[in-house]
Amino acid sequence: MSTDSIALTAAQDGPRPWSAAVHSWITTVDHKRIGILYIVLSLIFLVIGGIEATIMRIQLIVPHNHFVSPQFFNQMFTMHGTTMIFFVAMPILFGFGNYLIPLMIGARDMAFPRVNAWSFWLTAFGGILLYFSFIGGYGLYGAGAAPDVGWFAYAPLTAPAFSVGHSTDFWTLGLLISGIGSIGAAVNFVATILSMRCPGMTLGKMPLLVWLNLVMGSMVLFVISPLTAAQIMLAIDRFLGGHFFDTQAGGSAVLWMHFFWIFGHPEVYVLVIPAFAFISEIVPVFSRKPIFGYPIMVAATVGIGFVSFGVWAHHMFTVGMNSYANSFFALTTMVVGVPTGIKIFNWIGTMWGGKLRFKTPLLFCIAFLFQFLIAGLTGIMLACTPFNWQLSGSYFVVAHFHYVIVGAILFALFGAFYYWFPKMSGRMYNEVLGKLHFWLFVIGFHLTFDFMHIPGLLGMPRRIYTYEPGRGWETWNLISTVGTIFQGIAVLIFVWNLARSCFAGKIAGNDPWDAWTLEWSTSSPPPEYNFAQIPVVSSRRPLWDLKHPEDPDLDV
Amino acid sequence: MSSASLTPSTLESQWRLPSRGHVGMLCLIAAESAIFIIFVVAYIFYIGKSISGPTPKEVLEIPIFATVCLLSSSITIHLALSSIRREKLGAFRLWWFATFVLGAIFLVETGMEWKRLIVERGLTIQTNLFGTTYYSLVGLHASHVTVGLILLFTVAVFAFLGKVRSEHEPRLDVLAYYWHFVDAVWVIVFTVVYIVGR
Numbered sequence: 001m002s003t004d005s006i007a008l009t010a011a012q013d014g015p016r017p018w019s020a021a022v023h024s025w026i027t028t029v030d031h032k033r034i035g036i037l038y039i040v041l042s043l044i045f046l047v048i049g050g051i052e053a054t055i056m057r058i059q060l061i062v063p064h065n066h067f068v069s070p071q072f073f074n075q076m077f078t079m080h081g082t083t084m085i086f087f088v089a090m091p092i093l094f095g096f097g098n099y100l101i102p103l104m105i106g107a108r109d110m111a112f113p114r115v116n117a118w119s120f121w122l123t124a125f126g127g128i129l130l131y132f133s134f135i136g137g138y139g140l141y142g143a144g145a146a147p148d149v150g151w152f153a154y155a156p157l158t159a160p161a162f163s164v165g166h167s168t169d170f171w172t173l174g175l176l177i178s179g180i181g182s183i184g185a186a187v188n189f190v191a192t193i194l195s196m197r198c199p200g201m202t203l204g205k206m207p208l209l210v211w212l213n214l215v216m217g218s219m220v221l222f223v224i225s226p227l228t229a230a231q232i233m234l235a236i237d238r239f240l241g242g243h244f245f246d247t248q249a250g251g252s253a254v255l256w257m258h259f260f261w262i263f264g265h266p267e268v269y270v271l272v273i274p275a276f277a278f279i280s281e282i283v284p285v286f287s288r289k290p291i292f293g294y295p296i297m298v299a300a301t302v303g304i305g306f307v308s309f310g311v312w313a314h315h316m317f318t319v320g321m322n323s324y325a326n327s328f329f330a331l332t333t334m335v336v337g338v339p340t341g342i343k344i345f346n347w348i349g350t351m352w353g354g355k356l357r358f359k360t361p362l363l364f365c366i367a368f369l370f371q372f373l374i375a376g377l378t379g380i381m382l383a384c385t386p387f388n389w390q391l392s393g394s395y396f397v398v399a400h401f402h403y404v405i406v407g408a409i410l411f412a413l414f415g416a417f418y419y420w421f422p423k424m425s426g427r428m429y430n431e432v433l434g435k436l437h438f439w440l441f442v443i444g445f446h447l448t449f450d451f452m453h454i455p456g457l458l459g460m461p462r463r464i465y466t467y468e469p470g471r472g473w474e475t476w477n478l479i480s481t482v483g484t485i486f487q488g489i490a491v492l493i494f495v496w497n498l499a500r501s502c503f504a505g506k507i508a509g510n511d512p513w514d515a516w517t518l519e520w521s522t523s524s525p526p527p528e529y530n531f532a533q534i535p536v537v538s539s540r541r542p543l544w545d546l547k548h549p550e551d552p553d554l555d556v
Numbered sequence: 557m558s559s560a561s562l563t564p565s566t567l568e569s570q571w572r573l574p575s576r577g578h579v580g581m582l583c584l585i586a587a588e589s590a591i592f593i594i595f596v597v598a599y600i601f602y603i604g605k606s607i608s609g610p611t612p613k614e615v616l617e618i619p620i621f622a623t624v625c626l627l628s629s630s631i632t633i634h635l636a637l638s639s640i641r642r643e644k645l646g647a648f649r650l651w652w653f654a655t656f657v658l659g660a661i662f663l664v665e666t667g668m669e670w671k672r673l674i675v676e677r678g679l680t681i682q683t684n685l686f687g688t689t690y691y692s693l694v695g696l697h698a699s700h701v702t703v704g705l706i707l708l709f710t711v712a713v714f715a716f717l718g719k720v721r722s723e724h725e726p727r728l729d730v731l732a733y734y735w736h737f738v739d740a741v742w743v744i745v746f747t748v749v750y751i752v753g754r
Binding site: 111112188190192196199232236237240243250251252255259262 | 587696
């Protein structure tokens with residue numbers, strides 16, 4: 001393995017007009033640039049989705065509020081959910097995977113670079129199509145309308161009779177197209193990881209991030225496809241007059257629920273497994289210890305992958321399934337707690353006795369551990385069928401899944417941003433601002449989502465436009481809304497910190513964290529070809545071996 | 557860099573990984589299988605649930621000739637690939653073209669069946685649940701056959717121009733995976749639509 005680079009000639013490295021730079025970004029097939037495009041796209045949608053969330057919180061701050069109309073409120077929660085899952089969480093994780101996987105396995109690019117670019121542009125086009133509904137929802141009738149059927153779009157609400165105009169069509173087609181992009185990205189992930197590893201990197205020596213992305217990629221193949229199939233059926237119903245979900249012609253609304261949640265629940269693990277991957281890379285480096293229990297971590301991840309396909313109907317306990325189905329899905333859902341528990345123990349085991357460096361990435365990881373634990377515990381509460389009958393469709397559920405998606409996934413993502421920012425930009429971020437972001441976000445997160453459980457327990461249903469005073473919900477809603485202010489300021493600090501550090505940050509050098517995986521052996525940012533010489537590895541921590549030839553990490 | 561038992565040079569020469577084309581195609585097949593499974597489940601779930609006619613029993617005829625053609629095309633594509641592996645380019649062109657023709661016959665037969673159902677029997681995708689699920693499932697498969705035929709035809713054109721040589725065999729093998737998959741799916745669709753559902 002070598003850390004040298006190839007010198008560029010002046011013609012290759014000289015200044016270029018901005019139009020050439022834009023052209024090179026649009027036509028790029030370089031996995032690092034596509035990764036950054038994915039991340040930038042997601043950050044734009046994150047801001048849009050965040051604004052939608054803020055509008056809902058302002059509407060709910062006091063009873064009988066008239067900040068927005070009921071119709072607009074329905075559009076807001078539909079667009080917020082759809083945007084955050086399909087156009088923030090998925091692409092941002094694909095972006096990090098795209099950027100990091102080839103670097104970590106010592107490859108020069110993904111297995112199919114052009115498919116990679118194609119997948120990105122499909123995802124981007126799907127997002128644009130979804131948002132075009134704001135101006136094109138009623139087509140020629142003028143006033144636009146975003147979809148307002150909720151992010152899981154239960155039948156028969158999506159039938160042409162109940163969703164007049166084209167807003168639901170934009171939702172269906174946007175997700176269909178971006179779903180095909182996701183499948184393309186997943187094919188690429190799996191093929192890259194299985195076929196492009198550098199010499200010596202056997203499956204057992206891959207960094208955990210790569211392993212977890214392999215599991216995630218394989219899951220996406222089976223997770224997104226049911227959604228794609230269901231969207232094709234919905235499109236057939238809406239465009240061709242089919243009857244799949246048309247209850248008046250004998251079609252079944254419950255079938256849509258099954259199809260949607262066969263996608264919908266494993267999707268949560270598709271999102272959280274890359275978050276686990278970030279934690280599994282960051283915690284060891286900032287604890288100065290190799291990861292504890294590597295094989296068990298891999299096995300637990302694969303276990304989660306399999307079990308996650310047998311839990312979907314816990315979203316449907318209130319539909320009225322028989323008691324065998326209820327017991328089965330309650331049991332499988334609780335079983336998920338076992339491998340995830342193992343993972344939490346292993347991260348704690350990695351930190352235990354380590355020499356902890358409390359930089360911003362580690363702070364986000366530690367918060368992740370606590371919050372993910374609580375999210376898992378409320379998940380087990382909701383897996384108990386009788387408890388679920390009481391609280392399904394209440395704010396308790398909303399609080400639970402935001403604990404998973406914000407408290408776990410978004411926190412892991414922020415940690416990943418700070419950890420790999422020096423590699424992507426070549427410069428360090430501002431540590432003080434990073435810690436300020438962390439503390440403000442922790443405070444805001446807990447204000448919003450801890451106190452959101454309580455109105456749920458008090459019976460506040462999700463998706464209501466407004467509520468009556470005197471039910472004990474006012475204070476909790478007020479606190480939740482106040483929390484969003486903290487979160488908003490924290491995110492602004494985050495954006496400012498990264499944007500400013502891109503130009504004014506301290507030069508990072510190849511390896512600012514004294515880390516161990518291959519991406520830190522190239523320059524920051526890495527050259528287009530990644531490695532001047534394809535590395536050869538003989539352990540799980542190749543860069544450690546290079547830095548410590550007297551103490552190689554051979555037999556792990 | 558130090559290493560225990562293997563020096564890097566021997567390691568590099570022994571380093572073998574699966575071909576990315578094959579892995580990629582298998583992944584695509586996995587994703588496509590999941591899509592087909594959902595459509596098959598919907599078909600089975602809706603068997604006998606139509607609230608108006610016509611029923612499958614009344615209108616469906618078992619497409620034996622088309623099925624024989626499509627399944628035979630799996631054999632001919634296999635023969636084409638074993639010919640190119642043994643550098644017999646003439647035989648390769650013949651078997652490859654035969655594969656295309658057999659696939660095309662299948663597609664034409666499907667088209668004629670649909671025409672008969674629509675024109676003579678009045679069964680469209682809007683008629684009832686049977687029509688919706690039937691045209692969706694068979695149509696999804698037929699669209700995969702169409703994609704496969706375009707790929708087969710492209711290769712056939714290059715083969716008759718003399719551009720396909722034995723070093724292209726791994727790529728053609730990837731294409732053959734897809735074609736075998738399309739055939740295997742037909743076995744499922746045939747069983748569900750024409751045997752179980754009838």
